[in-house]
Amino acid sequence: MKKTGVRIVLVLLILSGISFSSLKKSFDTKQNVVFIDSMMNNALEKGFFPGAQIIVGSKDSVFIVKNYGYQDCFKKQKVKTEDVYDLASMSKVLGATLVAMRLAGEDKISLEDKLGDVVPFYKNTTIANLTLFELLTHTTGLKSGITFYKSLLSTPDGSPLLSDRKSADYPDLFDNMYVNKHIVYDTKYLSFEPKDNYVRIYKNMWLNPEFYTSVDEQIAVANTNPRGQYLYSDLNLILVQQMVEAKTGLKLDRLAKAIYNELGISKIGYNPLQWTSLQNVIPTELDNLFRKDTIRGYVHDEAAAILGGVSGNAGLFANAQSISVICQMLLNNGKYNGKQILKAKVVAAFTKSPLAKKGIYRGLGFDKRKPDEFYQKNDFGHTGFTGTFFFMNPDNNRFLIILTNRVNPARTNRLMYKDDFCPKIWKQMNK
Numbered sequence: 180m181k182k183t184g185v186r187i188v189l190v191l192l193i194l195s196g197i198s199f200s201s202l203k204k205s206f207d208t209k210q211n212v213v214f215i216d217s218m219m220n221n222a223l224e225k226g227f228f229p230g231a232q233i234i235v236g237s238k239d240s241v242f243i244v245k246n247y248g249y250q251d252c253f254k255k256q257k258v259k260t261e262d263v264y265d266l267a268s269m270s271k272v273l274g275a276t277l278v279a280m281r282l283a284g285e286d287k288i289s290l291e292d293k294l295g296d297v298v299p300f301y302k303n304t305t306i307a308n309l310t311l312f313e314l315l316t317h318t319t320g321l322k323s324g325i326t327f328y329k330s331l332l333s334t335p336d337g338s339p340l341l342s343d344r345k346s347a348d349y350p351d352l353f354d355n356m357y358v359n360k361h362i363v364y365d366t367k368y369l370s371f372e373p374k375d376n377y378v379r380i381y382k383n384m385w386l387n388p389e390f391y392t393s394v395d396e397q398i399a400v401a402n403t404n405p406r407g408q409y410l411y412s413d414l415n416l417i418l419v420q421q422m423v424e425a426k427t428g429l430k431l432d433r434l435a436k437a438i439y440n441e442l443g444i445s446k447i448g449y450n451p452l453q454w455t456s457l458q459n460v461i462p463t464e465l466d467n468l469f470r471k472d473t474i475r476g477y478v479h480d481e482a483a484a485i486l487g488g489v490s491g492n493a494g495l496f497a498n499a500q501s502i503s504v505i506c507q508m509l510l511n512n513g514k515y516n517g518k519q520i521l522k523a524k525v526v527a528a529f530t531k532s533p534l535a536k537k538g539i540y541r542g543l544g545f546d547k548r549k550p551d552e553f554y555q556k557n558d559f560g561h562t563g564f565t566g567t568f569f570f571m572n573p574d575n576n577r578f579l580i581i582l583t584n585r586v587n588p589a590r591t592n593r594l595m596y597k598d599d600f601c602p603k604i605w606k607q608m609n610k
Contacts, residue, residue, distance in 0.1 A: 206237070206242050206577075211242070211607065212243055212245070214604075215235075215245065215607075216245075218604055219245075219248075222598075222600055223247060225594060227585060227592070227595040228587070228595060229248050229252050229583075229584060229587055230246070230247055230250060230257070230258040230461075231246070231258065232245075232247075232260070232262070232582045233245050233582075234502075234578075234579075234580045235577070235579050235580075236503055236507065236578055237507075237576045237577055237578070238507050238576040239507065239511070246259060246262075250262065250461050250462060250584075251462045251587050256458075259459070260499075260500060261459055262461050262498060263455060263460055263496040263497055264461045264497065264567060264582040264583070264584060265461065265474075265563075265565045266495045266563050266565070266582075267479065267565040267567055268413075268561060269495065269502075269567050270483075270490070270491075270492065270494050271416045271493075271544060272545050273497070273502065273505060273561075274494070275416050275419045275431060275435075275492075275544070276416075276529065276543070277521070278435055279315065279419060279423055279543075279544065280529055280544075281438060281520075281521060284513075284524075288311065290310065290312040291311070292422065292426075293307065293308050293310055294308070294309045294311075294314070294421075294422065297425050297426060298418075298425045300395050301399060304399040304400075305399070305400070305402055306399055306402050309402075309406075309418070311419065314415040314416070314418050314419050315419060315543040315544045316409070316533070316534060316539065317410060317412055317415055317541060318407050318409055318410075318539065319406060319414075320403070320404040320405055320407070320408065320410065321398070321404070321410070321414045321415060322401045322402075322404065322412060322414065323410060323414075324413040324414060324482065324492075325397050325414065326481065326482075327394050327397065327482055328481045328482075328485055331364060331368055331390075332363070332364060332365070333362070333365065334362055335363060336361075338359060338361070340358070340362060341353070341357065341358060341359065343355075343356055345357045353466070354589075354591060355591055358468050362468075367387065368390045369385070369386060370384075370386075372385070373385055374387075376388060378487040379488075380487060381477050382476070384470065386485065386487075391486075394485065401414055413493070414492075416490075416491035416492045419544075420491030431449075431489055431490075431491065432449040435448070435449070435495075436448060441518065442505065442508060443516070444500075444505070446497060446500065447496070447498070448495065449488050449494045449495060449496070450477075450478075450487075450488040450494075452476045455496075457475065460476045460496065461587075462474065462584065463565055463586050464586040464587060464590055465587075465588045469481060470484075473587075478490075478493055478496075479493075480494070497582075499582050502580050503578070506571055506578035508521070509530070509571060510571055510573060512526055529542055529543040530547075530573070531557075542559050545559040546561045547559050553599070553603070554570075554602070557573050557574050558570055558571065558572050559573075562601070564590075565584055565586050566582075566583035566584055566586060566595060567581070568581040568582075568601040568605075569581070570605050577609055579601075579604060579605050581601050581604065583595065
């Protein structure tokens, strides 16, 4: 009778679709909270970042929601759940890629669409034949990025903007270099007061939109590497933005917001001061070079700043709770609250590694890794320069979101990367 009972249980498990592996991988919330608390307390003590938001969940549950530390290095205001972080390159997937997925599912854009056919400016350039697929997989051959903003800066005597040595003329540190104190701005393009048709790029800076022609011209000749090889590039997602905007006639922020509205999330978007208060925006870096200020309420990434805070490569701000809804939607094959937000076949296609046989472990927009001690074959997600991270495992339907501002007060703080901070937590959450 005992054997018969065991067989019945086995049959019921099989019929219900529950595997032994999933039973073994039940989430031990108490144990994992202890682990995360230990990791976070150690990170805060060592100065990895001022504070953080963390959420761990599954496709239909949230196991852990915690805030740690302070909004910035001055440690005056503790991190709150409603605070939003600058997501940096997580914007690539949570903004431009999500929009591309939606349009692909509606047959409004194709992965085989060519840049020059969609965006007229590039029609007669050497990058005209780049496809949306190549842009999303970072196989275009475009260089990793362009510091567009530096052409807006100069010095009266032609001396360098930056020096590797501190001196009377180079007193302030930016990254690992010192800034010339005599820098002047190009008034042909930059204004420190509002002007008609100018684009606001910082709280006291407006840009002449004529500058964007030079941006596109620089991108058009940025294919300096072999096409077909993998090279992660901000330029790729800036071009994805241009393609989706050309296809729809709508701006990226509006296209993305339509998806967020359907998901019922409101603590996510571009240019956060348009939808939340300054006190709820986590500060990032003290920028001694371009904006001469600690960045708060405006995007940290300079390329996205030049584009008015709305860019395919960066610009999104969000709290962890809003991102958790997107994770659940993706783990549920594009469905959330009974509504199909994205087509299931599109989610499957974008989150696989179509070029794995070539040794390119990348999804369409999404970051994927060669399987190792931290990452499994089907994991997907993305990270951000400001200290942000989110990954999902569709095999056990887990997700992890870690939002930090490790660049406050300076981007030179890379302690969290040397310690494999986020990958270690991700590995633990998948046990």
